[in-house]
Amino acid sequence: MSSPKTLFEKVWDAHVVRPESSDTPAVLYIDLHLIHEVTSPQAFSELRQRGLKVRRPDRTLGTMDHSTPTTPRNALGIIPVIDPQAINQLDQLRKNCAEFGITLFELGSLNQGIVHVIGPEQGLTQPGMTIVCGDSHTSTHGAFGALAFGIGTSEVGHVLATQCLLQYQPKTCAVRVEGQLQAGVGAKDIILALIAKYGVGGGTGHVFEYMGSAIRALSMEERMTICNMSIEGGARAGMVAPDETTFAYVAGRPYAPQGAAFDAAVARWRRLPSDEGAQFDREMTLDANHLAPMITYGTNPAMGIPIDAPVPTLADMPDAPSRQALDAALAYMGFEPGRPLLGHPIDVVFLGSCTNSRISDLRTAAALMKDRKVAAGVRVLVVPGSQRVKRQAEEEGLDAIFTAAGAEWREAGCSACLGMNDDKVPPGKYAISSSNRNFVGRQGPGARTLLASPLTAAAAAVTGCVTDPRTMIK
């Protein structure tokens, strides 16, 4: 009998075209390559220069998300793109996809949306696959038990031309989250707490496999939130073993296998979970029972605290570099060490991004905001992750709840997550954001970002300040 294997090892082994040797990395086959307008143009230029074709247009798919506006449609039902550079980027993607025969989810079409939202939504993301995209949050797709990770533009070119990547096998890390979450605490709080515990470089060189009772109890969308932010913990990818929750989610989606083919696929997918006794290189743990809603106070995602805790002081820091980092972060954020964040005024609330813009995130936020009003002076942007999420939300009347409260209901895209379009947080202003990065200037020059769950963001929208959402839910 062969030795027990982890989920990661099973997926890796099934995609090795040529094994790693002492002189060369492994040649790894890629099942699905997602592309978008920002990280692909230079790769297509490279292909043209070398006179190469896209090897597998049938394994490649493009969408528009990063530089697209999310402003409401005009009278003709068109999302107007005004920024000339964005127009150019989108045109290039259209041209590249047309010339190389790649399916493109066009801006404003029902299929378009953030690349990590549309993959799972369309059933393109399936257990056991290898998935890459020129985007670090490709780790999201690992929620299905796929090996999914972000690559640079040179590598986008490699995959376009050969459907393969040169890779050294990463190490594995078991991330055990046991226990039961309290009401008002969710997947986003799990991942923020984990990163706060192990640091932004904690997972470097590793692929996380999330396991334990708290993970098993999560829906697919919640698992995606967790896998999404694996990269914020430094990991190359994050994975969750597929189970009945996974199969039920994939079933019936447009690109998923149907009928007998689906049953056969499920039979294969059932063999993917890590074997009993499989060895991991490392282990991390988190207790879900005592978790509070989390919020960040600083300028990297590991600078997070339970929402009712004070901001750390220099004395809490283990070494000089972390004291320096804390000092710089607090100066940028305008926070005092040792003081609580609760009650701190907020200017902008951003509900969106590939971390938290799916239908369940919008439902959670809407449930809290129903029959309540956005606090005076607060701008609330609600940006669905995809056009399908938008339509679903509208069918459920969620848009009406948001707009009645005084929030803006937008078109799908990355929006204020990275501030590439006009959706930005003004300099010096405070934003509670359901996104994944609070880096200096991430949401616009001088923007001060507090990362939190969609529920915590919704609570702040209503009160106008940092608020423990547990005090606002029935």
Added chain:
Amino acid sequence: MEPITTINGKAVALPIENIDTDQVIPASYLKVTDKAGLAEGLFQAWRYLPDGSLNPDFALNRPEALGATILVAGRNFGCGSSREHAPWALQGYGFRAVVAPAFADIFRNNALKIGLLPVTIDEESYHELLSHIEEDPATMIEIDLPNQRLIMPGGRAVPFPIDGFARHCLVHGVDQLGFLQQQEDAIAAFESQHAVAVNTLQPN
């Protein structure tokens, strides 16, 4: 790609941990469809004052740092996004190597692909290097890639790891896509026995 063997150059230090790729190059510069103008956006928030003029206090802007080709930075350099624009911007500015106690995975990969050398050294040597640069802002160091060592100002050689394949490609100017293309037979053989349930050209 130009072969790299030895890099002799002036070092400039940014002794900060977890410098993320949004700091290296902010998103507003990612709207290009080539690599033009990226060097201008390098470390934008630090390098420029709000009025757009150069910030005289920022390490790269000090007169002694002019012409530096080696960046020395804190642990976990390049964390965050996968944007290759980050190493492009560093290279466009004139850097040929980044020295740090640790790099984020994707940045390291991206840098190796374009011939911007990521040099990982131990913490102790890193701090020694920082004090050299503090004492003499025009500190020169040598990076000897074939022998995988960084020569400190005093002459001490500090070994650094790099995978043999990347080293081979950099030293000989071999391009990795070319290597992958040579695997065509193996790829075709793999594809013939590897079923994928997804066809992006048509929904099921």
